[in-house]
Amino acid sequence: MRHRLYVPTAAAACLLLAIPASAAQPTPGAPGIGDSYYPTYGNGGYDVSHYDLRLKYQPEDDGLEGTATITATAKQDLSRFNLDFALDVDSVLVGGKKAGFAKTGDHELEITPSSALASGRSFTVVVRYRGTPSAVEASGFTGWLRTPDGGVAANEPESAWWWFPSNDHPLDKATYDVSVAVPDGTQAISNGTLQSSSSKLGWTRYNWRSSKPQATYLATLAVGRFDITTDTTADGLPVINAYSKDLGANDGAARASVERSIEVADWLGEVFGPYPFDALGGYVPNVPTGYALETQTRPFYSPRQFANGSNVSVVVHELAHQWYGDSVSLKDWRDIWVNEGFARYAQWLWSEKEGEGTAQELADYVYSQHPADDPFWTVKPGDPGPENQFHGAVYDRGAVALQALRNEVGDKDFFAILKQWPTQHRYGNASVADFRKFAEQVSGKRLTELFDTWLFTPSKPSALSARQAAVGTVKAPERPRSWKKIRATDSVHAHRH
Numbered sequence: 001m002r003h004r005l006y007v008p009t010a011a012a013a014c015l016l017l018a019i020p021a022s023a024a025q026p027t028p029g030a031p032g033i034g035d036s037y038y039p040t041y042g043n044g045g046y047d048v049s050h051y052d053l054r055l056k057y058q059p060e061d062d063g064l065e066g067t068a069t070i071t072a073t074a075k076q077d078l079s080r081f082n083l084d085f086a087l088d089v090d091s092v093l094v095g096g097k098k099a100g101f102a103k104t105g106d107h108e109l110e111i112t113p114s115s116a117l118a119s120g121r122s123f124t125v126v127v128r129y130r131g132t133p134s135a136v137e138a139s140g141f142t143g144w145l146r147t148p149d150g151g152v153a154a155n156e157p158e159s160a161w162w163w164f165p166s167n168d169h170p171l172d173k174a175t176y177d178v179s180v181a182v183p184d185g186t187q188a189i190s191n192g193t194l195q196s197s198s199s200k201l202g203w204t205r206y207n208w209r210s211s212k213p214q215a216t217y218l219a220t221l222a223v224g225r226f227d228i229t230t231d232t233t234a235d236g237l238p239v240i241n242a243y244s245k246d247l248g249a250n251d252g253a254a255r256a257s258v259e260r261s262i263e264v265a266d267w268l269g270e271v272f273g274p275y276p277f278d279a280l281g282g283y284v285p286n287v288p289t290g291y292a293l294e295t296q297t298r299p300f301y302s303p304r305q306f307a308n309g310s311n312v313s314v315v316v317h318e319l320a321h322q323w324y325g326d327s328v329s330l331k332d333w334r335d336i337w338v339n340e341g342f343a344r345y346a347q348w349l350w351s352e353k354e355g356e357g358t359a360q361e362l363a364d365y366v367y368s369q370h371p372a373d374d375p376f377w378t379v380k381p382g383d384p385g386p387e388n389q390f391h392g393a394v395y396d397r398g399a400v401a402l403q404a405l406r407n408e409v410g411d412k413d414f415f416a417i418l419k420q421w422p423t424q425h426r427y428g429n430a431s432v433a434d435f436r437k438f439a440e441q442v443s444g445k446r447l448t449e450l451f452d453t454w455l456f457t458p459s460k461p462s463a464l465s466a467r468q469a470a471v472g473t474v475k476a477p478e479r480p481r482s483w484k485k486i487r488a489t490d491s492v493h494a495h496r497h
């Protein structure tokens with residue numbers, strides 16, 4: 001018995017000797033980055049540092065062709081890795097060498113390099129592709145918006161799949177160069193600064209650059225006939241706004257709102273600290289949708305946002321996201337409150353500044369508008385579930401939670417928290433729990449119960465604040481003057497419709 005046990009042990013020892021201890025067997029990167037709501041979004045095994053997108057788009061037939069050059073670093077010994085992408089791929093090179101590739105699921109591009117990539121190694125992927133983005137469905141819809149004069153990529157969380165291959169999750173941010181050729185007379189709008197544009201043989205090429213880390217869903221592309229306005233802020237920041245030439249009756253109101261971006265960003269800077277990016281602006285394409293999106297440095301606005309006249313509140317919302325959502329991004333889509341609670345609260349602070357209702361009055365009004373049996377209270381803003389990720393409660397109850405925090409810690413600490421947080425996590429990612437810990441650190445108070453009550457309890461909290469609990473039930477508050485304009489921005493993330 002003894003020597004029978006001894007023999008396999010000796011064999012195992014020989015095998016160990018045959019393989020150097022450092023060389024683990026290369027394995028495939030995970031098809032998802034580990035998100036709790038969207039397990040297949042993003043990918044494991046590598047980290048992207050830069051996207052170089054060289055595109056050509058023909059508005060007539062919605063034809064997009066492109067070459068994406070992606071620089072990345074392997075985070076494990078990789079035998080294979082995935083990109084997220086829905087269009088047709090012609091070829092893939094890794095390190096200049098032909099790589100195998102296969103489409104799996106509706107948005108996975110599985111790439112097998114000619115030889116394994118060692119952990120820590122930088123590598124370059126070149127993907128050549130083409131497609132008709134509006135005709136490609138993934139997750140049951142297309143995130144590409146077709147307009148009479150072109151197309152627009154602006155959606156959340158799914159947007160990149162229809163125009164460039166990527167590691168599609170906010171955890172993997174990168175810088176971008178987006179170069180787009182469009183027929184003369186048509187413009188291509190993207191994020192950041194316009195480095196140059198030039199025309200040749202009937203095509204005009206626009207070269208855009210985003211030099212600060214940017215999440216994939218915050219990258220945007222719009223092709224159409226635009227009127228582009230340019231300006232510079234007092235601090236020298238380039239401002240570029242773009243308006244579809246076909247906004248019709250909404251044109252004036254759109255401009256009267258978006259042209260106030262400099263003023264709004266200045267004011268937000270006083271509340272949230274220095275503006276985190278090197279360009280500013282917004283664009284309004286001729287889309288039939290009703291939502292807006294905080295695409296980095298250049299938010300997307302639907303014309304319908306301006307159907308009842310100007311609405312600066314929606315500009316406040318999307319520009320607030322530049323700090324809360326874009327510069328400091330969520331770690332997991334479950335953490336959506338770190339984006340939306342704050343963007344909505346910024347609208348309330350703007351109302352307070354404009355004398356149209358204080359944040360407390362708006363919070364009281366939201367609280368009184370929803371009786372205890374309203375399903376509104378069953379949505380937990382701190383973990384709403386993917387089906388309720390953009391539910392009104394994430395915004396309104398999410399902002400009420402911030403008012404409750406303000407009442408608990410006092411204005412001095414509250415505004416210190418709002419201003420220091422974006423600096424603390426600039427260009428990074430953070431969770432709801434990270435924010436609670438930070439607020440506890442600044443205020444010196446334990447806030448677990450307050451956060452549990454307002455963000456994680458699926459029922460109506462008994463009172464808006466300790467102050468109100470002390471004075472008993474408040475009488476039904478009056479509707480703040482800013483209510484209607486803020487209500488009109490409720491469709492900001494009602495996407496996919």
Ligand SMILES: [Zn+2]
Pocket residue numbers: 294317321339340343492493
């Ligand atoms: Zn928002």
